[in-house]
Amino acid sequence: MRVTLLGTGTSQGVPVIGCECEVCSSVDARDSRLRTSAKIEIGSTTVVIDTGPDFRQQMLVNKVKSLDAIVFTHEHKDHLAGLDDIRAYNYFQNQSMDIYANKDVEKALLRNYHYAFDPSVTSGVPKMRILNINRDPFELGGVEWIPLPVMHAELEVLGFRIGDFAYLTDVNYISEETFDKLKGLKVLVISALRKFSHHSHFELNEVLEVIERLKVKTAYLTHMSHLMGLHSDLESELPDGVYPGYDGLEIIGK
Template identity: 55%
Template sequence: MQVTFLGTGTSQGVPVIGCDCPVCRSLDFRDKRLRVSMHVEADGRSLVIDTGPDFRTQALRERIMHLDAVVFTHAHKDHTAGLDDVRPFNFRQNSDIPLYGQAAVLEQIKVEFAYAFAEHKYPGTPRLQLHPIENKPFEILGLQLIPIEVMHHKLPVFGYRIGDFSYITDANFIAEPELEKLRNSKVLVINALHKGPRHLSHFILPEALEIIEKLQPKVAYLTHISHSMGLHAQVEAELPPHVHLAYDGLKITL
């Protein structure tokens, strides 16, 4: 399995429009963060977790040539707004693109991309198949995914475990039964917005490190990072040896 961080930033991305802080002015490519998304390649299957506003740029940058499915964590715009850009895969593969997510997420997508689900579609609109999922394991072309329900303030969000890889974004609480699903992960990805103060709907760095310490993955990566976290190079040097800040374009092979 190979996973690629398509984006590791918050809903505003980094740099933030109009901001003149050292992170937003940084020339380090690791401080340039598009909206959060993952590409998973396993046994010939190609999945994307979330299609945020930067999906087109991300797919071009990583030369994604085939897409078997999109899996959504939740319906916030920074995770769904780029869905229209699956159209080239429709044309290239001459097939619909399956979408997997909670029923409420898919219903919201039907509202926001109503033209793709109209009875009489305009030519060239995205061709999409909706597959509602619940909090239990499911398969995409034989590849098993285990949903992990986390809370994003009061909103249930799905993270996912695929083999030894676990991915959590947009969370500020994980119940014990869901934490157990993450145990023995070789690679754990978890969101960490900034160093503090505490945030209403996202883990901050000390909270993410506490969960990592509890679960003891072989290696952990932090994502959904804001410009207020600090410069990548400086923060990376402060982290435990098995914990890293993710960055856009980072690839991990399991």
């Protein structure tokens, strides 16, 4: 399995429109962060987690020529807004896109992409096949995906565990039940918004406490805002085994 971080920024991305802070003005490519997303390659199967507003750019930059499925964590626009651009894959692959989503995400898809489900519209729309998921494990790419329910303020978000790897984004509370499902991890990707508190996201110290509790050997931070500081500074501040993610980073693979 190979995992690529397609985007590691928060809902506004980095740089933020109109901002001239040192992060938004940085010439270090690692400080430019598209909206959070990841590509999972399992054998010949390619899956993307979340299709934010930067989905098209992420597919082009990373040369993703074929795509088998999309798995959604939740329905917020910074994770959903780019879905219309699956039309290119519909055309070249001559098939609908498999969409793994819980009921809340399905409702958001029906609301935001209503034209895609209108039988009177026959062209120029994304074609998708929605496969409902909940808290039960499911198979994709020949391996088991274990949903990891976490809270994002009042909204339940799904993270995912695949073998010894787990991906958690937009989280500010992890239940004991989910902590149990995270035992024995080797690699964790987890969101860390900034260095001070936020009502719906873990801040850096809270994330480090989670990593310490899980005894994860290697962890990568994602969904970071410009308020997290320069990548190079953050890299030197983090404890051993914890790294700031950046767009295009391959964290598992040959």
